[in-house]
Amino acid sequence: MKQYKYFRGGVKAPxxxxxxxxxTTVMPIPDLIEIPMLHHIGAPCDPLVKPGDEILVGQKIGDxxxxxxxPVHTGVSGKVKKINNVLFPxxxxxxxxxxxxxxxxxxxxxxxxxxxxxxxxxxxxxxxxGLVGLGGAxxxxxxxxxxxxxxxxxxxxxxxxxxxxxxxxxxRESIENxxxxxxxxxxxxxxxxxxxxxxxxxxxKPKAVEVLTGIxxxxxxxxxxxxxxxxxxxxEKMLIYSxxxxxxPAGKLPLDVGxxxxxxxxxxxxxxxxxxxxxxxxxxxxIDGGAVKQPANIEVFVGTYIKEAISFAGxxxxxxxxxxxxxxxxxxxxxxxxxxxxxQNNAILAFNEKQxxxxxxTACIKxxxxxxxxxxxxxxxxxxxxxxxxxADQLSKLDVLSCIECGSCSFVCPASxxxxxxxxxxxxxxxxxxxx
Amino acid sequence: xxxxxxxxxxxxxKDVAKTSNIMFDVIIALIPATIISIxxxxxxxxxxxxxxxxxxxxxxxxxxxxxxxxxxVGDFSxxxxxxxxxxxxxxxxxxxxxxxxxxxxxxxxxxxxFGGLGQNIFNPAIxxxxxxxxxxxxxxxxxxxxxxDAISTATPLALASNGIVTSxxxxxxxxxPGCIGETSALALLLGFGWLLIRKVIKLDITLTYxxxxxxxxxxxxxxxxxxLLSGGLLLGAIFMATDxxxxxxxxxxxxxxxxxxxxxxxxxxxxxNLPEGVSFAILFMNVLVPLIDRYTIPKSFGxxxxxxx
Numbered sequence: 001m002k003q004y005k006y007f008r009g010g011v012k013a014p015x016x017x018x019x020x021x022x023x024t025t026v027m028p029i030p031d032l033i034e035i036p037m038l039h040h041i042g043a044p045c046d047p048l049v050k051p052g053d054e055i056l057v058g059q060k061i062g063d064x065x066x067x068x069x070x071p072v073h074t075g076v077s078g079k080v081k082k083i084n085n086v087l088f089p090x091x092x093x094x095x096x097x098x099x100x101x102x103x104x105x106x107x108x109x110x111x112x113x114x115x116x117x118x119x120x121x122x123x124x125x126x127x128x129x130g131l132v133g134l135g136g137a138x139x140x141x142x143x144x145x146x147x148x149x150x151x152x153x154x155x156x157x158x159x160x161x162x163x164x165x166x167x168x169x170x171x172r173e174s175i176e177n178x179x180x181x182x183x184x185x186x187x188x189x190x191x192x193x194x195x196x197x198x199x200x201x202x203x204x205k206p207k208a209v210e211v212l213t214g215i216x217x218x219x220x221x222x223x224x225x226x227x228x229x230x231x232x233x234x235x236e237k238m239l240i241y242s243x244x245x246x247x248x249p250a251g252k253l254p255l256d257v258g259x260x261x262x263x264x265x266x267x268x269x270x271x272x273x274x275x276x277x278x279x280x281x282x283x284x285x286x287i288d289g290g291a292v293k294q295p296a297n298i299e300v301f302v303g304t305y306i307k308e309a310i311s312f313a314g315x316x317x318x319x320x321x322x323x324x325x326x327x328x329x330x331x332x333x334x335x336x337x338x339x340x341x342x343x344q345n346n347a348i349l350a351f352n353e354k355q356x357x358x359x360x361x362t363a364c365i366k367x368x369x370x371x372x373x374x375x376x377x378x379x380x381x382x383x384x385x386x387x388x389x390x391x392a393d394q395l396s397k398l399d400v401l402s403c404i405e406c407g408s409c410s411f412v413c414p415a416s417x418x419x420x421x422x423x424x425x426x427x428x429x430x431x432x433x434x435x436x
Numbered sequence: 437x438x439x440x441x442x443x444x445x446x447x448x449x450k451d452v453a454k455t456s457n458i459m460f461d462v463i464i465a466l467i468p469a470t471i472i473s474i475x476x477x478x479x480x481x482x483x484x485x486x487x488x489x490x491x492x493x494x495x496x497x498x499x500x501x502x503x504x505x506x507x508x509v510g511d512f513s514x515x516x517x518x519x520x521x522x523x524x525x526x527x528x529x530x531x532x533x534x535x536x537x538x539x540x541x542x543x544x545x546x547x548x549x550f551g552g553l554g555q556n557i558f559n560p561a562i563x564x565x566x567x568x569x570x571x572x573x574x575x576x577x578x579x580x581x582x583x584x585d586a587i588s589t590a591t592p593l594a595l596a597s598n599g600i601v602t603s604x605x606x607x608x609x610x611x612x613p614g615c616i617g618e619t620s621a622l623a624l625l626l627g628f629g630w631l632l633i634r635k636v637i638k639l640d641i642t643l644t645y646x647x648x649x650x651x652x653x654x655x656x657x658x659x660x661x662x663x664l665l666s667g668g669l670l671l672g673a674i675f676m677a678t679d680x681x682x683x684x685x686x687x688x689x690x691x692x693x694x695x696x697x698x699x700x701x702x703x704x705x706x707x708x709n710l711p712e713g714v715s716f717a718i719l720f721m722n723v724l725v726p727l728i729d730r731y732t733i734p735k736s737f738g739x740x741x742x743x744x745x
Contacts, residue, residue: 237738247737247738249739250736252738321440321441328446328449329448330446336441356448362455362508363552363555365513366681366685368686371685376736376737376738377734377735378736379733399739405446407446410447410450414453414458415455420446420447421444
């Protein structure tokens, strides 16, 4: 099946997919893990355990009564050492549960396959599983699956584009866990009554396309669409456009145009959860970057410290100067190596000195490259100017809030302007001013 | 904490494009025209180019030193300005000091006072050339036919207004009187090819400009090829109209810009008193750029209404 549409703009990002042929290895249980109460977009959870509690594998340790939120579970058994605070890179402080593992890995009695008789049961089960969008954004999946009254879901789109450099965790998922992906798709199709499914994968991953095509033959409702390798092909709005030609209006969700987009790892998890009832406590991540000795794909428990994951993968060969959660285009740089790995992390990159230093900004030469690469058809050059002059009105008129922060503009800027930084700040200015 | 880490907003990788690389590509693109000008006018062209480029670089360096600003001369934009200005000067000895005066105007008045690279309203080389044309009109119109025994003559456009026709082959190769670097269409097109391959510029402005000139010529019954190849049209359309700071950023804006340039150039050539319209057309359209940019802001992907900055 051929790609339906080609989105405008975008950049040719380097691939650096050093780990694409590296099979996933499972990291042994660490002595200590720290599970934050916030992995998702939405309200943080409150801890359900207190210091001294003995906890078992799969036990729910945090939950919230807010709709846009997802519960948190432990993947290890052991003892709660303390309720801690972790500092997130955005400056927020979030509660976390520090767990000393006993390595016995005894299963919590609540872990059994969920009983599902209706769509409502299904969505409730997904909420209980703690699943959030595993592609990186971490939007609670049960919210995504629950369309408002009167909206018919036409398409289920599966995102295996993985357009960020370095990261290969979704690619490995597609190859190593392909049967779960297809069975997850079938489960969702059944409960949500969807008849059209398209799996989008960038055409630089022919093996994943081949493997999934082979399995998808079992159903005539599932199509695989190889996509042009262009960053940000995996961005939700771009993917929807590429696969269906639908445009998500500004400020709306994919649900509003009758589309649900799920990451390959998310659907595979749904299949395994329905089978076993084991909530989301593990994650496949890519470890790479110029400072690590051995680029690898590893499976870790959510809450494992970055430094332990890297040292399991082989440790450092150079002093790390920048630690990224996620890919180099949209990843978040960390303050230190003691941050725990989150549910939606798909990569940890450790850069050496040379990779870490971004060039100094020079004067904008008005070349318009940022304008021509913007997949959202925005004018980043003006965001930079109006952010500097603090002009929230102009920023809002130019639709700064529509920016998806993909980083294409900063990537191509010959003057190395920190455009995404200006845009993030500009969004704050607009929000602080209030909507008009 | 054992290591100090860099923390910054994403993205964390960069394309190789840098301002200095872009300027360097423009310089490379101008090499064929430079070589041909030296071939046609020998050492005189070489001296004019050398002096003009050097004085442009010197003026920018001095300006930054005197105003205690960060040295920007490393971005090569002053070299480009100097080179472009030199290529639009007549191949006469007087052009040596014209080049120095022109550089002073281009770099100090047109570029640096407005805030340097990216902030200037007018293309520095064009503005300086127009200044020289107005202030030193006789020196700026001392044309020589190419070759060792250079004799004073008129340019093809000036001849044309007296009914004398120049062969298109001579026009294409540059075997005609004119400014030192604007005569050879072949050399300029080679440079254009380089800029396109290196993705320094896109086709939009140049193509619309040239097409407008062709269509205009057809309508008035003139020879389109003659108008394309004569005067500073190709040099202007390829290297000056596409100057980043002084041309629109959006695609629609670029097309409007190119169309306006074509109309003004031909109007001046056909109906005006001046034989050459390119410089004035570019200068005039430069003024309109902020306005064009403002009214061509595209609808965002999934956005609803058109907005003006």
